[in-house]
Amino acid sequence: MNLTIGTLELNKTHSAHMGTGAINTNVNVGGVNGEKKGVEKTGSFKSYLLEAVDKMNSQQLKVSALQEQVITDPDSVDIHDVTTAMAKAQMSLNLAQTVIERVVKGWTDLSQNR
Numbered sequence: 001m002n003l004t005i006g007t008l009e010l011n012k013t014h015s016a017h018m019g020t021g022a023i024n025t026n027v028n029v030g031g032v033n034g035e036k037k038g039v040e041k042t043g044s045f046k047s048y049l050l051e052a053v054d055k056m057n058s059q060q061l062k063v064s065a066l067q068e069q070v071i072t073d074p075d076s077v078d079i080h081d082v083t084t085a086m087a088k089a090q091m092s093l094n095l096a097q098t099v100i101e102r103v104v105k106g107w108t109d110l111s112q113n114r
Helices: 045-072 079-113
Strands: 002-005 008-011
């Protein structure tokens, strides 16, 4: 059994695999010139990078505050929340380090090609 949507043809191997709902053929995957609808263009790469560093810093500060709270008043904080916050902060720090290393590598590659 075949299903045709515009120029796309799908083969159904079993009737239970496709479900019984109607198929929406009016799917808009992009806006004008491929831009996503509902996504507002932000500033430059610099502003995006500074915003990401600020968010990473706030996660680090949150972890510090939670660790201090665990030491001063252990009953008021769930240890799982502290562990989760530490993992998030560590992941954001690793991501920031990776981005910085790649930006530096890209810059050196560009400067060597000139």
